[in-house]
Amino acid sequence: MPAADDAELLLAAGRGDRNAFGVLVERYHRTVVQFVYRFLADVDRDTAEDLTQDVFVKAWEAASGFEPRAAVLTWLLRIATNTGLNYRRWRRLRRALSLASGGLVSAPDPKAGSPEGRPARADEAERVRSAVAQLPPNQRAAIVLRHFHEMSYKDVADVLETSVPAVESLLFRARRTLERELRPVASEHWPQVSGEPGAE
Amino acid sequence: MRCKAAQQMISAAQDGELGVDRRAAFQAHLDGCAACRAFAARVAVAAGLVVEWEAPEPSWGAADRVMNAVTAGTGSRGAAREWLDLLRPAPLGLSAAAFALGVALTVFANGAPASDDGSPEAGNGEQVAEYSEAVSNDSIETSLLALLTEQEE
Numbered sequence: 365m366p367a368a369d370d371a372e373l374l375l376a377a378g379r380g381d382r383n384a385f386g387v388l389v390e391r392y393h394r395t396v397v398q399f400v401y402r403f404l405a406d407v408d409r410d411t412a413e414d415l416t417q418d419v420f421v422k423a424w425e426a427a428s429g430f431e432p433r434a435a436v437l438t439w440l441l442r443i444a445t446n447t448g449l450n451y452r453r454w455r456r457l458r459r460a461l462s463l464a465s466g467g468l469v470s471a472p473d474p475k476a477g478s479p480e481g482r483p484a485r486a487d488e489a490e491r492v493r494s495a496v497a498q499l500p501p502n503q504r505a506a507i508v509l510r511h512f513h514e515m516s517y518k519d520v521a522d523v524l525e526t527s528v529p530a531v532e533s534l535l536f537r538a539r540r541t542l543e544r545e546l547r548p549v550a551s552e553h554w555p556q557v558s559g560e561p562g563a564e
Numbered sequence: 565m566r567c568k569a570a571q572q573m574i575s576a577a578q579d580g581e582l583g584v585d586r587r588a589a590f591q592a593h594l595d596g597c598a599a600c601r602a603f604a605a606r607v608a609v610a611a612g613l614v615v616e617w618e619a620p621e622p623s624w625g626a627a628d629r630v631m632n633a634v635t636a637g638t639g640s641r642g643a644a645r646e647w648l649d650l651l652r653p654a655p656l657g658l659s660a661a662a663f664a665l666g667v668a669l670t671v672f673a674n675g676a677p678a679s680d681d682g683s684p685e686a687g688n689g690e691q692v693a694e695y696s697e698a699v700s701n702d703s704i705e706t707s708l709l710a711l712l713t714e715q716e717e
Contacts, residue, residue, distance in 0.1 A: 386631050393627040398619035409620040414692035416622075417630050424634045451692070492617045510579065511615050517581045528581075535575040543603075543610040550609045 370436035378428035385424055392437060395513065396420070396444050402508045403448045405497035415451055419444045434522060441513070441523045445505055452501065488549050495545035503538035506531055565593040567600055574604045578611065 370391070376384035396419055401412035422443050430439060496504060502524060509520045517531045524531065543550070570593040576582045577590050594601055 382635065385634065389627050389630050393630060394622055397622045397626070401619045402617070409623065411692055413622060413626045417633050418696055420630045421633050488613070489617055492613055496614065496617065507614065511611070532576045532581065536572050539575050539607050539611055542614060543607045546610045546613055550606065550613055
């Protein structure tokens with residue numbers, strides 16, 4: 365029997381079918397966890413999983429309003445992006461309130477960026493993580509969606525609720541920054557081509 | 565085509581997202597410009613490094629916990645209420661709390677405590693629980709987040 369179509373499952377979930385929603389959770393849980401982990405770029409796996417739980421609860425609550433014009437994964441990652449942005453804002457507010465009331469700002473989590481999320485070349489991976497983390501959120505989201513979820517510019521635009529030319533611009537600016545930030549790591553991989561970018 | 569225009573097309577070219585006409589113009593520029601060829605190569609190398617950044621596999625049972633939360637109708641909200649306490653001061657401390665909130669929003673607007681500085685952030689389930697509880701309350705917390713969203717946009 366062929367696997368049920370995503371949109372059919374989500375429409376069924378919108379009518380209250382938890383089993384149908386469970387299939388979607390099985391299908392996309394890993395994708396959403398890894399998207400959130402990379403999009404926020406400075407959280408550990410537990411936080412990414414907790415936020416992913418929020419994403420799916422919101423998706424369940426919003427399923428009855430889903431319109432099959434969008435792909436289900438695109439729809440889920442849009443919820444994940446908004447959840448990540450809200451979490452980031454809340455975290456900044458929390459820090460600000462903590463500072464204003466004389467409290468202590470949380471110490472960095474020793475688990476963040478721990479070996480569970482690192483490739484063997486840990487220093488290089490940490491530089492990559494740090495460079496990606498410094499990108500503005502919309503550029504970071506575009507990079508993660510394009511590089512790790514292999515989305516077309518159209519799909520990235522749908523997730524970020526923007527236009528294809530805007531996505532092209534976001535990715536260009538993000539990669540220009542990454543090229544600059546990763547030069548110390550990347551230089552050993554450069555092909556033997558001379559010349560600096562011109563400014564004609 | 566000038567170098568600046570060509571460089572802005574590099575990402576789309578490398579992603580196969582340039583149309584035929586733009587691709588031809590881009591390629592013509594690249595054929596005659598060593599500097600842009602070098603820049604394109606470096607951008608490609610940096611992009612190649614990014615994809616080596618691995619993300620962890622979800623923990624065992626995490627998807628089941630999601631379905632438990634869906635069934636229970638809750639997100640990851642929990643018992644932690646530290647930050648809500650900051651927003652819900654005792655009546656006699658209202659003016660002090662209002663002052664603290666004003667200072668906090670000023671600090672926030674100035675970006676001093678921004679977490680997007682690339683440094684690893686404290687993160688754990690309890691913090692997300694606090695966040696979930698905060699945004700699930702249709703009260704001052706929601707209003708503040710909306711205000712911060714407007715500030716950012």
